[in-house]
Amino acid sequence: GAVEKGIITLIGATTENPSFEVNSALLSRCQVYVLKSLEPGDMVTLLQLAMQKDDWLQEKKIDLKETEALIRLSGGDARKLLNLFELVVDALSDEETIELTDEKVMAIAQQRIALYDKTGEQHYDIISAFIKSMRGSDPNGAIYWLARMIEGGEDVRFIARRMVIFASEDIGNANPTALVLANACFDAVNKIGNPESRIILAQCATYLASSHKSNASYMAIEEALDVVRRQGDLPVPLHVRNAPTGLMKKMGYGKNYKYAHSYEGNFTEQEFLPGPLSGTTFYDPGRNPREEELRKFLRSLWKEKYGY
CATH class of the missing domain: 1.10.3710.10 (DNA polymerase III clamp loader subunits, C-terminal domain)
Known part of the structure; x- marks a missing residue:
């Protein structure tokens, strides 16, 4: 086609994993470059540049007292960092001197910042970490990644369904009760829904993680x-x-x-x-x-x- 013949030079950018979002035939004809997450020092520099060059921010008197919350919530993503920075500054714009602290940032952000993208790469990374924690018999890792999914608004039925599969694939006849419990968990979360379903999911996840394993x-x-x-x-x-x-x-x-x-x-x-x-x-x-x-x-x- 036109790409192979050089008629078209295609340059694209995506915040998602191209393996999931780009047509496989097109992807096979492209050179993929992965941009790594920014380091904390780079993100602080970016904030300072924004205050120096952005017309709206220049009008504000901003004291960047603490940056840990801004950096942590942004997850190394410059776009998320600047969006969050703008959100916080706007929320505090009535103050003569806008003093940014971690406590203020967390209070303003709360659930307004997308910490977990249910359709993007992070969705697959976190469910992968959850499954691998259970497979590795670490109930603590499993609970942490479960909490990340719950807090991010993941569909509890999706989580429960993956545990049903896990109970058979990774535990199997080493403990047949695991499949019974996982299936009961799936039924229960469908009946109960949020927020109480977190309790049922936690019980099942810790049991599966703590069980003998066999594939x-x-x-x-x-x-x-x-x-x-x-x-x-x-x-x-x-x-x-x-x-x-x-x-x-x-x-x-x-x-x-x-x-x-x-x-x-x-x-x-x-x-x-x-x-x-x-x-x-x-x-x-x-x-x-x-x-x-x-x-x-x-x-x-x-x-x-x-x-x-």
């Missing part, structure tokens, strides 16, 4: 899907096929199937996988107390077949 069942389905995609539709063994008609029974459907409950211990060994996959192990129980019990039980049933 064994998640890895099992990923490996099985990979096999299916690579090997296609392998035929179902005749003895485990459904035989609702006489013709199917004559064709051998269901023949020699062993009904597990008819045998001692409700088990008898038989093949359930397609022939080429016989003996393939997809589910490898995790190394945790609960799944070690499962591993021991499966070994008692299948002996050496699956390597349990």
